[in-house]
Amino acid sequence: MATIKDVAKMAGVSTTTVSHVINKTRFVAKETEEAVHQAIKTLKYSPSAVARSLKVNTTKSIGMIVTTSEAPYFAEIIHAVEEHCYRQGYSLFLCNTQNEPEKIKNHLEMLAKKRVDGLLVMCSEYTPSSLDLLSNFASVPMVVMDWGPNGNTDIIEDNSFSGGYLATKHLIDCGHKNIGIIAGELSKTTARTRYEGFQKAMREAGLTINKNWVTEGYFEPEDGYECMNKILQQEELPSAVFCCNDVMALGAISAITEKGLRVPDDISIIGYDNIHASRFYAPPLTTIHQSKSRLGAQAVNLLFERIAQKDKNELPHGHRIGIYPELVLRKSVKTLL
Template identity: 50%
Template sequence: MATIKDVAKRAQVSTSTVSHVLNKTRFVSPEITRRVQEAISTLNYTPSALARSLKVNNTRTLGMLVTSSTNPFFAEVVQGVEQRCYELGYSLVLCNTCGDTNRMQAALDMLQQKRVDGMIVMCTHANLDQSAFAHHTTMPMVMADWGPVELNADLIKDSGYEGGRLATEHLLALGHRHIGCITGPAGQQASDERLAGFRAAMMDAGLTVTPDWVQHGDFELEGGKAAMARILARPQRPTAVFACNDLMAAGALRAVADAGLTVPQHMSLIGYDNIELAGYLVPRLSSIEQPKAILGALAVDALLERIHHPHAARRVLPLSPSLVIRESSARLAI
């Protein structure tokens, strides 16, 4: 493998001149630049990213931790992060934690050892506090959607409470009064906030939440299917259900079909996240939009700002949800 010394020897210049041509850090005459570039091409020379990182103390590489990149919501956010990294000339190292705290710790250790410039953390683990990041306090971080309030890391926050209210108010506006909710695991911030928004909207409408119609899922297809099956097994069923993410809503659609019912004729349904799949389900799913590409780009921009200003005060950057109406939610037939 060719080295910078080989390039310098072939071009008959110094190694510092080769460096200036590569990094455009000083004017080099067109003739010498041509000779260096021809030498680089002939020798198939590739500059060492590791050597450069040791010299300038950065790698232009960011790390990202997500619960699962196979989940469509996380996948769409990761796509936004990767696009922004590409635009700014950064590389991305992606790690899946699979909801495992030990795996998350191993990923944090690995990313720090790889000398990434900073990390984006998007892991909805319950009951984690600042101690989970005790060995990584010097690493610039941005938390997306969740994060310990004690940690000096910027937080991009989905307004789950507002989104839960928005979904429920949409069903109320359609005339529904008997409304259920499929929520995520108790103790996870996204799950708790969306459920709280649902309860608040019901209370503001003067309605009582029926406990049997509030069932916990796991933010996955099977959890949504099982939760809806439990709702449908009750002596009375609601006329509409708010599922706290689109994957659970898709699973709930399957349970409704298995029961010989249809959406929205027998039950209206609305999800959360507005993943791409929502527009391809039958019927197409009404959902609460989280701007995933914007979230990804904002996470990168916020992290670079944190890298350049490591001692700046912690910022909370809110994202506002919006309602996307499709065929799965319909006016209640009188």
């Protein structure tokens, strides 16, 4: 295997000059540069990524810490992030944590050893332990892709409150007055803010929230199925149900169908996230759109800005960028007017 000394010898220059050509750290005459590149090509020389990173103080890699890569919403965002990184010549180290502090700690230590240039975080919920761990990583540029911790990190906000309000307002505008909700864990920020948006829309319309139609799940299809069955056991049924993510909506539709009822003829369903599969539900799901590609691109671009600012010792206080939810109309909500 060829070394940098072999390249220097063939090109008739010093190893320092070869290094400057590879890393673009100093002006080199065009003829000399061409000779070095020709030698590299002839010898099939591949510079050590580790050695190069030490020279230029960059590894062209970023770390991404997420709760899970299995959930469709997370998976689509991760795909968008990876694609954007690839186009910019960066590698992505993906770490699943299941929000376990020990896993977060181990992943952060691993990413530190790999000298990643920056870090993306999307953990859904942040415990005091995980916040402490992230604060210990403060010397690395960081972008938080959900509600996240305050401080010297940039945050992409998904405005879940507005999304919950928008979903419920649509049901009300379609003539629904008896509306239930299948929420996530209301102790969690994302679930709670969507529920608070639901509450606001109901209050504004002067509608009563039936506690028997308020259920909590864990953002999985099984939870949507079980929560919908609890609602279906009530003597009085809602005419519409807001499911706080699309996969719970899938479970809810399954439960409704098993009871011999139909969506939207008997019960209307609206989801949240607009995952790719939601358009292929039966019926196609009316939902709240969260642009995963836009979120991924903005997060990566913002992180690149932070990386560049770090090189210039310009790290301002973190700022927030909003991603605003949009209503997607399909076939799962019936108009009663």
